[in-house]
Amino acid sequence: MSEILLEIKDLEVQYLTMDATIRAVNGLSLILNRGETLGVVGETGAGKTTLALSIMQLLPKKIGRIVGGCIEFAGQSLLNASAKAMRSVRGDEIAMIFQDPMTSLNPVMTIGDQIAEMIELHSTDKNKKEISVKVDELLEVVGIPATRKAEYPHQFSGGMRQRVVIAIALACNPTLLIADEPTTALDVTIQAQVLEMMEDLKTRLNTSMLLITHDLGVVAAMCDSVAVMYAGRIIEYGTVEQIFDSPRHPYTIGLLNAIPNLENKSHRLIPIEGLMPNPALLPIGCSFHPRCKKCMEICRRQNPINFDDAGHRVACHLYFSNTEDT
Amino acid sequence: MENIILELRNLKKYFPTPHGVLHAVDDISLSINRGQTLGLVGESGCGKSTIGRTILRLIEPTSGEIYFEGQNITDIPKSQFKSMRKHMQFIFQDPYSSINPRLTVSQSIAEPLIVNKLASSKSELNELVLHYMEMVGLDSRLASAYPHELDGGRRQRIGIARALSVEPKFIICDEPVSALDVSIQAQILNLVQDLQEQLNLTYIFVTHNLSVVKHISNEIAVMYLGQLVEKCQAEELFERPMHPYTRALLSAILLPSPKSRNKKREILRGEITSPINPTPGCRFAKRCNYATAACVGESYELRDMGGDHMTSCIRVISGELKWD
Amino acid sequence: MRMKGRTERAEGQFIEIWRRFKRNKAAVAGLVVFSFVVLMALSADLFFNYEEDVIRQNAMERFQPPSAEHLLGTDQYGRDMLARIVYGARMSLLISLSVTVMSTLPGLVVGFIAGYFGGKLDSILMRICDMFMAIPALLMAITIVAALGPSVTNLIIALSISGIPSTARFTRSMVLRLRGEEFVESARAVGTSDFRIMYRHIFPNIVSLTIVNATLSLGSMILASAGLSFIGLGVKPPAPEWGAMLSNARNYFTDHPSLLLIPGAAILITVLSVNLLGDGLRDALDPKTK
Numbered sequence: 017m018s019e020i021l022l023e024i025k026d027l028e029v030q031y032l033t034m035d036a037t038i039r040a041v042n043g044l045s046l047i048l049n050r051g052e053t054l055g056v057v058g059e060t061g062a063g064k065t066t067l068a069l070s071i072m073q074l075l076p077k078k079i080g081r082i083v084g085g086c087i088e089f090a091g092q093s094l095l096n097a098s099a100k101a102m103r104s105v106r107g108d109e110i111a112m113i114f115q116d117p118m119t120s121l122n123p124v125m126t127i128g129d130q131i132a133e134m135i136e137l138h139s140t141d142k143n144k145k146e147i148s149v150k151v152d153e154l155l156e157v158v159g160i161p162a163t164r165k166a167e168y169p170h171q172f173s174g175g176m177r178q179r180v181v182i183a184i185a186l187a188c189n190p191t192l193l194i195a196d197e198p199t200t201a202l203d204v205t206i207q208a209q210v211l212e213m214m215e216d217l218k219t220r221l222n223t224s225m226l227l228i229t230h231d232l233g234v235v236a237a238m239c240d241s242v243a244v245m246y247a248g249r250i251i252e253y254g255t256v257e258q259i260f261d262s263p264r265h266p267y268t269i270g271l272l273n274a275i276p277n278l279e280n281k282s283h284r285l286i287p288i289e290g291l292m293p294n295p296a297l298l299p300i301g302c303s304f305h306p307r308c309k310k311c312m313e314i315c316r317r318q319n320p321i322n323f324d325d326a327g328h329r330v331a332c333h334l335y336f337s338n339t340e341d342t
Numbered sequence: 343m344e345n346i347i348l349e350l351r352n353l354k355k356y357f358p359t360p361h362g363v364l365h366a367v368d369d370i371s372l373s374i375n376r377g378q379t380l381g382l383v384g385e386s387g388c389g390k391s392t393i394g395r396t397i398l399r400l401i402e403p404t405s406g407e408i409y410f411e412g413q414n415i416t417d418i419p420k421s422q423f424k425s426m427r428k429h430m431q432f433i434f435q436d437p438y439s440s441i442n443p444r445l446t447v448s449q450s451i452a453e454p455l456i457v458n459k460l461a462s463s464k465s466e467l468n469e470l471v472l473h474y475m476e477m478v479g480l481d482s483r484l485a486s487a488y489p490h491e492l493d494g495g496r497r498q499r500i501g502i503a504r505a506l507s508v509e510p511k512f513i514i515c516d517e518p519v520s521a522l523d524v525s526i527q528a529q530i531l532n533l534v535q536d537l538q539e540q541l542n543l544t545y546i547f548v549t550h551n552l553s554v555v556k557h558i559s560n561e562i563a564v565m566y567l568g569q570l571v572e573k574c575q576a577e578e579l580f581e582r583p584m585h586p587y588t589r590a591l592l593s594a595i596l597l598p599s600p601k602s603r604n605k606k607r608e609i610l611r612g613e614i615t616s617p618i619n620p621t622p623g624c625r626f627a628k629r630c631n632y633a634t635a636a637c638v639g640e641s642y643e644l645r646d647m648g649g650d651h652m653t654s655c656i657r658v659i660s661g662e663l664k665w666d
Numbered sequence: 667m668r669m670k671g672r673t674e675r676a677e678g679q680f681i682e683i684w685r686r687f688k689r690n691k692a693a694v695a696g697l698v699v700f701s702f703v704v705l706m707a708l709s710a711d712l713f714f715n716y717e718e719d720v721i722r723q724n725a726m727e728r729f730q731p732p733s734a735e736h737l738l739g740t741d742q743y744g745r746d747m748l749a750r751i752v753y754g755a756r757m758s759l760l761i762s763l764s765v766t767v768m769s770t771l772p773g774l775v776v777g778f779i780a781g782y783f784g785g786k787l788d789s790i791l792m793r794i795c796d797m798f799m800a801i802p803a804l805l806m807a808i809t810i811v812a813a814l815g816p817s818v819t820n821l822i823i824a825l826s827i828s829g830i831p832s833t834a835r836f837t838r839s840m841v842l843r844l845r846g847e848e849f850v851e852s853a854r855a856v857g858t859s860d861f862r863i864m865y866r867h868i869f870p871n872i873v874s875l876t877i878v879n880a881t882l883s884l885g886s887m888i889l890a891s892a893g894l895s896f897i898g899l900g901v902k903p904p905a906p907e908w909g910a911m912l913s914n915a916r917n918y919f920t921d922h923p924s925l926l927l928i929p930g931a932a933i934l935i936t937v938l939s940v941n942l943l944g945d946g947l948r949d950a951l952d953p954k955t956k
Binding site: 059060173174175176203204205206207208209211212230231232233234235236237256257260261270271272273274275276277278279284285286287288289291292 | 385386493494495523524525526527528529531532535550552553554556557558580590591593594595596597598599600602603607609610613614615
Binding site: 395398400424427428431432434435436439440441442443444453454457458501504505507508 | 847848849851852853854855856857858859862866867870871
């Protein structure tokens with residue numbers, strides 16, 4: 017039986033702006049096992065980044081608030097953790113890779129210093145020499161020659177910078193790596209390089225990973241299990257095979273149909289009509305119902321609970337009515 | 343030959359930079375038939391967007407000729423080029439920055455009609471604006487909305503309506519869906535295809551997304567650092583890619599299917615550089631897994647390998663390198 | 667038919683801006699205080715007689731403490747302090763508003779031309795601006811006034827000239843940024859002329875920041891005109907001006923500090939209110955803070 021590393025239950029996060037209360041995450045639950053890679057898929061505004069920031073306790077102060085639910089990491093609640101405890105969790109236990117490698121590095125520090133700083137912050141017992149050795153090691157791991165450590169971020173290309181960001185994230189051997197769209201800003205051939213490296217690291221360091229992306233191809237290539245997010249909830253969860261080979265939620269099916277298929281050329285794509293609901297004015301009932309082709313009467317009234325079939329969970333009324341019928 | 347709508351001959355665009363001359367577009371020749379879509383694929387910095395902008399003379403070419411319906415349009419003085427822009431239009435990549443935030447939807451769409459004097463009266467203008475809004479699937483009640491009230495997909499529809507409003511024959515689509523979510527992307531791709539059928543439009547579709555380009559194009563041209571490396575029919579490119587770079591690009595596509603995980607990938611070495619003061623020879627050689635000494639030194643041109651399948655790889659042309 | 671909704675929308679935008687402005691309490695306070703100062707300056711004639719109350723010296727009533735007759739007391743020549751402050755507001759506002767307009771408009775034009783057309787023209791215009799900016803604005807104003815002779819008109823000319831380069835640079839940087847935006851390229855792609863691009867696409871996008879910038883410079887112009895008058899290069903006595911009043915009160919500071927504190931407070935409150943107003947406007951007009 018695998019061991020639970022991260023457990024989120026009924027998480028609710030809101031942003032309070034002057035105009036409205038934006039319900040970014042609405043009753044989200046998920047479990048990540050040790051050593052596993054979980055893909056969180058969703059489109060813009062689904063609440064993916066909010067989820068990552070909530071785990072890291074890095075929601076924008078005053079505006080972002082966790083109003084319900086709990087986040088447990090390695091058996092400890094992160095929501096009750098003190099600011100000081102959280103600082104040591106961040107980096108030591110959980111590290112995060114952001115989407116844009118251009119802005120997440122300090123332009124006036126050499127990359128070697130930036131990696132060294134991370135090590136210094138979290139392991140005070142190391143002397144200069146040991147830190148320097150560790151920096152070289154890390155650079156080697158992400159495929160950058162250690163001789164380049166005295167260079168500044170602008171001297172590196174996009175893919176190389178993302179490697180530096182990953183090296184910083186790995187500096188303290190985190191148990192969990194949260195990667196928010198790590199390859200979205202990169203070209204395809206560079207993306208292939210970076211993903212191959214991440215895959216390699218995952219097996220070597222046995223790091224668990226939460227991979228947040230909108231790219232279904234990246235998820236299919238990298239993840240063990242997948243959570244599909246829509247309007248701040250997980251609407252479908254399962255193994256990669258379950259999600260891609262037998263998707264159940266109309267949204268997941270719609271997403272997969274909307275991508276141009278390389279294998280068989282169909283003349284027209286099947287888009288999902290309509291738009292992502294405004295998180296300040298979520299529809300009553302299932303939040304996908306206004307766009308759903310299979311919308312039923314109950315969908316307009318009641319938010320569906322999960323239908324669980326051998327670990328493949330889907331939040332959709334369709335499956336409940338089916339079971340009732342048969 | 344009657345059928346060729348646009349032809350580029352030895353088109354070059356060089357930019358001076360502090361580090362040397364950047365060969366953004368370096369000796370590109372190609373032609374497009376009426377009613378067809380040519381996909382232009384490549385990674386960032388390969389010059390694919392520069393080609394589009396050069397055709398519309400948003401950037402002046404360094405040398406080479408552009409023929410539109412048989413007429414050399416590189417000779418036309420810039421001041422008289424305006425009339426050509428009625429035949430050729432551009433759809434921009436970023437629906438957030440390509441729409442003036444201070445104009446309402448109807449004002450934005452009315453602009454090209456006003457500056458090209460395509461409406462004789464105010465009421466005709468209003469009618470035309472509503473006509474084009476309907477054509478791109480924008481609800482007429484959005485006429486007085488501002489762009490910031492709309493999502494990316496709707497904004498991109500404004501951009502398309504603007505391009506259509508001058509009744510062009512030819513449109514350059516510069517990554518029109520790469521800033522959009524997949525579900526919206528499909529809506530826009532369908533719209534672009536429907537409009538092509540309705541209006542018999544010709545497209546150059548610039549993108550880095552190979553799945554999209556296969557879906558939409560008849561022919562595909564692959565670019566690397568300012569040069570074409572391969573050009574053929576869309577299906578052919580995916581079935582029989584010839585150039586090692588094309589093969590690496592295709593192998594880097596991640597299919598939304600867990601089965602693709604076991605596919606053996608061709609991982610390239612190194613990163614894309616910018617084509618500043620390039621040395622003669624194959625520009626891809628530095629990253630190529632199949633490069634030999636012969637690849638550096640001489641310049642190579644596209645060669646037809648039969649059935650209009652062109653490639654520039656010297657080792658493929660010479661028959662040294664064969665793919666199974 | 668639908669397009670008639672446009673005016674409605676434009677109104678909607680103003681309401682929106684006002685709604686955002688209202689949230690900033692400090693800015694609202696700034697607006698109230700500044701409006702009061704403007705109102706005071708406009709209605710000065712209703713309460714005081716310029717010749718009688720502001721100019722005529724009255725040796726019998728020197729250094730009077732506040733009373734029912736003289737709400738703020740009198741100065742060293744027996745003139746009513748309140749009347750002088752009120753007329754001083756008129757002078758300060760006249761100078762600072764004219765200077766703001768006269769430095770913003772030419773600055774806008776120069777910045778627009780330099781930013782939009784670029785190239786040699788841009789280099790020449792910007793080098794000229796650099797030359798002007800190398801000299802501290804106040805020092806240059808002093809030089810100009812010294813050369814032309816102290817008078818209100820010359821003060822306005824001097825301060826306007828010294829304010830043009832910074833507005834030009836500010837405008838140029840905004841135009842330069844917008845010129846690179848895709849929507850400008852998109853306008854060009856559909857055949858829009860340069861002139862139309864400038865007034866239809868670029869200008870509306872910089873107008874709000876220009877207003878904010880002008881408002882904030884209004885405050886510093888009030889200070890600058892007071893400063894120049896303080897050293898005797900602006901408004902000539904006996905005309906009331908806050909800076910000049912401060913200067914004249916220096917000798918009596920120990921015995922009659924109110925002569926110094928009252929004009930000082932007037933300057934402080936007005937400049938502060940203008941700056942708060944400018945800050946509030948910036949937040950309300952900038953769609954990014956939404």
